[in-house]
Amino acid sequence: MATVPDHLVPQDGLTNSSVRWYRMEILHDEGMVRFFFAFTDENKQKIADYPIDLPLSEAKNGGFNAMIAEAHRCMNDNLRQWLYVNDTVYRAYSDVE
Template structure:
C-alpha cells in the first residue's frame, strides 16, 4: 500500500464523528452476509448507513468465522474511505491550482 502523504495524516481532536459496525444480515443459504456500518455526526446523531456484501468463502489464513466476515467488511469500508480521500484530495489540488 502506498504511504499516506503528510498532508493527509489526520490531526488529533479534529472530529468527534464516527463510523461503527452496527449489524450483520445473513441469508439462511450461507452464501455470505451483508455487513452494515452506521455513520454518526459530532453529536453522535445517525447521518447515514453503508453496507457491504461479504461472501462466505474464507480467504487464505481465515477460518471462515463471523469475525472473518466482519473483518473483511471493515477492510471494504477502509478501501472506500481511502478512495474518497484520494478523490477529494485530487479535487482540492485542482481548486488550489485553479483548474477545477
C-alpha cells in the same frame, strides 16, 4: 507503502464524527451477508448507513470474526478511495500542488 502527504496524515481530535459497524443481515436467498456501517456527525447523530456485502460462503470458511474483519477491510478500502478522490478534487480547486 505509499507516502502520505502531511495534510492527510491521520491524527486524533480532528472531528467527533465516526464510522462504525453496527448491524449484520444474512441474505440467504442471495447467498450474502450484509454489514451495515453507520456514519455519525459531530453530535453523534447518524447521518448515513453504508452496506458492505460479502459472500455467505466466507462465513463458513473463516468464521464470524474473519467475516467482520473482511467487512472492515472493505470499508477501509472505500474510505481510502473516498479520501483520494476528495483530495484530488480539493487540489483541483485550490492552489495546493
